[in-house]
Amino acid sequence: MRRTNSFDVVPQSEQDEAVLRRLLDASASLWNQLTYERRQHFFAGESVWDSEHYYDEYVDVLGSATTQQITRVNDAAWRSFFETVEKADQEVSPPGYWGNQADGRDLRTYIRNDAYTISWGERSRLEVPIGSQLKDEYGFGRAERLRVVVRGEPHWQGDQGRLHLTYDDVDETYRAHQPVTVSDEGQATPTGSDVAALDIGANVLVACTTTAGDQYCYSGQEPFRQFRETTERIADAKAKLPGDQNTSKRIQRLYRKRSRRRDHAVNALLRDLVERLYDDGVETIYYGDLTGVLGEYWSVKANLKARTFWAHRQCLDQLTNVCEEYGIEVAATSEAWTSQTCPECGEREQTRRHRETLTCPCGFEGHADLVASRTLLEQSTNTAVRPTARPVRFQWDDHQWYPVDGDAVASNE
Numbered sequence: 545m546r547r548t549n550s551f552d553v554v555p556q557s558e559q560d561e562a563v564l565r566r567l568l569d570a571s572a573s574l575w576n577q578l579t580y581e582r583r584q585h586f587f588a589g590e591s592v593w594d595s596e597h598y599y600d601e602y603v604d605v606l607g608s609a610t611t612q613q614i615t616r617v618n619d620a621a622w623r624s625f626f627e628t629v630e631k632a633d634q635e636v637s638p639p640g641y642w643g644n645q646a647d648g649r650d651l652r653t654y655i656r657n658d659a660y661t662i663s664w665g666e667r668s669r670l671e672v673p674i675g676s677q678l679k680d681e682y683g684f685g686r687a688e689r690l691r692v693v694v695r696g697e698p699h700w701q702g703d704q705g706r707l708h709l710t711y712d713d714v715d716e717t718y719r720a721h722q723p724v725t726v727s728d729e730g731q732a733t734p735t736g737s738d739v740a741a742l743d744i745g746a747n748v749l750v751a752c753t754t755t756a757g758d759q760y761c762y763s764g765q766e767p768f769r770q771f772r773e774t775t776e777r778i779a780d781a782k783a784k785l786p787g788d789q790n791t792s793k794r795i796q797r798l799y800r801k802r803s804r805r806r807d808h809a810v811n812a813l814l815r816d817l818v819e820r821l822y823d824d825g826v827e828t829i830y831y832g833d834l835t836g837v838l839g840e841y842w843s844v845k846a847n848l849k850a851r852t853f854w855a856h857r858q859c860l861d862q863l864t865n866v867c868e869e870y871g872i873e874v875a876a877t878s879e880a881w882t883s884q885t886c887p888e889c890g891e892r893e894q895t896r897r898h899r900e901t902l903t904c905p906c907g908f909e910g911h912a913d914l915v916a917s918r919t920l921l922e923q924s925t926n927t928a929v930r931p932t933a934r935p936v937r938f939q940w941d942d943h944q945w946y947p948v949d950g951d952a953v954a955s956n957e
Contacts, residue, residue, distance in 0.1 A: 545726045545868055546705075551696030553670060553709065553718035563682055563690050564718065567674055568711055570605040571614050571653035572642040574598060578618045579641055586638055592622055604677035609659040613706060617654050651711035660707050662722070668694045670720065672707070694720065702726040714796040733871040736825020741921035742863075743832055743882065743913045746854040747900065749813055751913035753921050754826055757932030759914055760817060766940040767809040771853045774802040809940050810859055814866050816938075816945045822870045829872055830924040831860065832879030832916070877924045883916035911935070 555561035582592035595615065603611045621639040628636050642650040655672050663669045671689040679688065705723035712719060743751040746768065752760040778798045785792060821829065867874045885892040886904035895904045902912040914935055921929055938945040 545728065547700040547702070547724055547726050547865075549696075549698045549700055549722040549724060551694050551698075551720055551722075553720050554693040554695060555718070556693055559682055560690065560692055563674060563678055564692065564709075565651065565711070566678060567606065567610075567672070567690070568651035568653050568709060569649055570602055571610065572649035572651060573645075574602045574606070574611065574614050575618060576641045576644070576649065578615065579639055582618075582622060583638055593619075603675060605675040606653075607659075607673040607675040609656045609673055610653060610675075613654045613656045613659075617706075648713070651713075653709050655707040655709065657704050657706050662694065662698075662704075664698060668696075670694045672709070692718075698722075698724075700724045700726050714793055714800060732822065732869065734822065734825065734827035736827065738824060738826045739828045739830070739921065739925050740821050740824075740826045741830040741832075741877075741917045741924060743879070743916035743920060744856065744859060745913060748911075748913040749810065749859075750817060751911070751917045752817060752821070753914065753917040753929060753931065754821065754824060755921065755925060755927060755929060756824060757930055758824055759917070759931050759933075759935035760820065761911065761914055761935050761937045762813050762817070762945060763937065763939050766942070767806055768853055770805050770942075771802055774798055774805070775852075778802070805942075806853060806855070807858070809942075810855070811862055813938075813940075813945055814859070814863050818863070818866045818870055818872065822872065827872060829863070829867060829874050830877045830920055831863070831874070832882065832920055833876040875924075877920060879916070879920065882919040882923075883912045885915070885919050887915055887918050887922075 553564075555564055577598060578595050581595060585592045585594075595618075598615070599611055602614075606614070618639070625636065625638050642652060660670065660672045663671075669691055670693075671691050674684065674690050676686075678684070679686065684690075702724035705725065708721040708723075710719050710721070711717075738755045740752055740754040745751075745764070747764050748761055749764040749767070750760070750762045752758075778795055781792065781795045781798065785795075818829075864874050881892050883902065884895050884897065886895050886902070886906060886908050887910070888908040889904060889906040891904050891906060895902055897903075897912050900911055900913065901909060902915050903909045914931075918929055918931070921927075936947050937949070939948050
């Protein structure tokens with residue numbers, strides 16, 4: 545399994561910070577020069593792969609290993625671009641720049657997996673290589689590396705991958721992202737053979753039904769209220785900007801706060817749900833495939849939910865990651881008609897949905913998203929499912945998901 549440790553990087557002196565900034569800025573400069581030349585060659589119909597002449601220009605600042613690593617990451621970005629062009633039926637943009645010199649480059653770099661070391665302990669340290677020019681300018685020994693303090697704890701243990709160092713100019717913080725390959729030994733395995741299906745959305749973030757008849761419903765009411773509140777603050781801040789200014793650090797902080805609060809709620813939801821399903825003996829989870837389903841909606845509020853608040857792809861990626869920890873399989877299945885199909889008689893043309901409630905002429909009335917998850921499950925397993933108990937409904941309190949009475953999970957339309 546591939547996982548990522550993230551932690552803050554803290555230079556302990558002005559000199560160390562100056563060296564770190566030079567390292568990241570030179571890396572961004574190398575990336576931008578490579579990208580510019582390759583884009584020029586690409587648009588001229590020429591090969592993009594002749595770029596070795598930049599090595600000598602940057603090796604004295606970055607060092608040999610980092611210069612090669614930046615070039616390899618750029619190579620990989622272009623290979624991925626060409627592979628996507630071959631598969632995609634729409635226009636795809638070639639790799640872009642890490643900012644620019646006039647407006648400020650995005651400060652970042654990649655350090656090869658065998659070129660850095662992290663020592664964890666009471667005063668955790670990160671050591672990274674620098675080039676001979678920086679060593680001479682700042683009085684480093686020939687074999688010495690830049691050493692900085694790191695704050696945080698490694699959540700994952702395993703073989704380390706290349707280190708990604710960045711500078712967040714909004715929070716004014718250096719950060720490191722360390723991919724690790726985690727051994728499958730000792731990985732959890734499902735305790736049963738039940739199956740679950742998820743209907744993933746914005747009003748109800750996740751509705752779940754299992755073949756054992758258990759149902760779970762996680763309301764999006766509070767996370768979306770927080771998201772919309774921050775969106776309004778962003779709009780107010782933008783309205784106060786001078787006419788020649790598009791953004792500010794305050795606005796960027798608000799965007800970041802908005803995304804982080806949403807992601808925190810969704811990530812906590814998925815971990816809570818998967819742990820419950822693991823304890824229930826679920827070994828496979830199906831989710832609704834929304835390819836070609838998302839469109840424009842009639843209200844600004846509905847569009848904000850569907851197009852901005854609801855990070856569907858990100859949610860599925862996180863679901864896959866968490867399920868991998870518990871040995872649970874994840875698979876997509878068609879979502880067509882699932883929230884309009886009556887689970888009692890199979891009618892879908894004459895059913896009616898009002899907010900969260902689905903009604904059918906046969907007399908059935910139920911929660912539309914839970915109905916959708918039940919229908920997904922029955923279609924995926926070819927087995928009729930009868931819920932055995934009242935659904936467990938959850939609300940978000942900004943820290944954790946907690947069960948509430950059924951009537952407490954109201955529609956947020």
